[in-house]
Amino acid sequence: MPERRRGAALEKALLDAAWDELTATGYAGFTMDAVVQRAGTSPPVLYRRWPDRDALVRATVAHVLEQARIDVPDTGSLREDVLTLMREINSTRVRLITLMNVHLAGYYQETGTRPGELLSPGGDDGGDVIFQRAAERGEIRPERLTERIKALPFDLLRHEILVTFAPVPDDVLEEIVDTVFLPLVRGQ
Amino acid sequence: MPERRRGAALEKALLDAAWDELTATGYAGFTMDAVVQRAGTSPPVLYRRWPDRDALVRATVAHVLEQARIDVPDTGSLREDVLTLMREINSTRVRLITLMNVHLAGYYQETGTRPGELLSPGGDDGGDVIFQRAAERGEIRPERLTERIKALPFDLLRHEILVTFAPVPDDVLEEIVDTVFLPLVRGQ
DNA sequence: TCCTTTGGATAGATTTGCCTATCTTATCTT
């Protein structure tokens, strides 16, 4: 019956349990006991690794961020590249985004992290590649590409997620790209 | 020394204290004791009016929402109308928006309220007037006015607030209106 | 196989916040 987890495997199980607990109950209802119970272990196991609740939350967020890398698509068209990225974000990061913005007010003040850092795929430059390629293909007018416009579809996606707390329907993604983003970069 | 507050004045003072407490510490750290102390009164005074913490939070939000009405401007140009609305929101509702989105996860589940309802000035139709007038003046192409595009500047403003937790600089507001919104409704 | 390391169970001390009971005192009404 024993079959005990140890070391890294145990640590991952604890952080996963903490993450589930965070998304289920939010920061307000987040208790060490609940994490212990969800992970099927006992308090000292938790306290040996993280001295208090805040340390555990920070480690949990860091752990999830590490695993949340998104790689940049290359479909051959800007429309599909942007939509692919948006769909990827939409399907994998809704919990992360809502949690970070909705539940973790205190987290920011301590760490200096900003929620903005959560969406740019692979840092702030990762997304630039798809615009460079689109410009080389002649799909867009490069002079239209301000930082704001490059960020626009992702900002709007993030906004939808933050206001609805749910994944965004695919036709909304297409509406954003086709009626807002593309007209701006193609110049009508 | 006494000079006791009573009735409506006391109630307002309590709700204001609760509001300050909410924005200062967030929902997680929001305690009845802290509100009592901040208001300079004692527990029974609070509990005679609101049976528990959740009721107080709900009453506080309702109280703030009541006082947060924004009226629709009529400057003669769409650009100024939109900018005026955005500036008004920017200067009066940053705390409200961040709090509602960042701290009050539990509030929504109970009340069914959605954060989206916080920005549309005077309900969802209030803002429509400025677009009607702009169309009558011939400033814009009415067929461009989808719901999404009408909401666009306000969605982007809300997004900025949610990501930075601070008022948005005026030049950012102008950038949004001049490089994103107006090109879309004027058709280039 | 022995022994060191580490996971896990249990119980409890401590803190903190919720909420109530009781009493005093100010203010309003008549």
Added chain:
DNA sequence: AAGATAAGATAGGCAAATCTATCCAAAGGA
């Protein structure tokens, strides 16, 4: 001026969560 009403102080019971002390048991290494 007297009585009714409501504010405010104080104290405390209760519940829940934090964190620790102590012990036992399993896994891995020598």
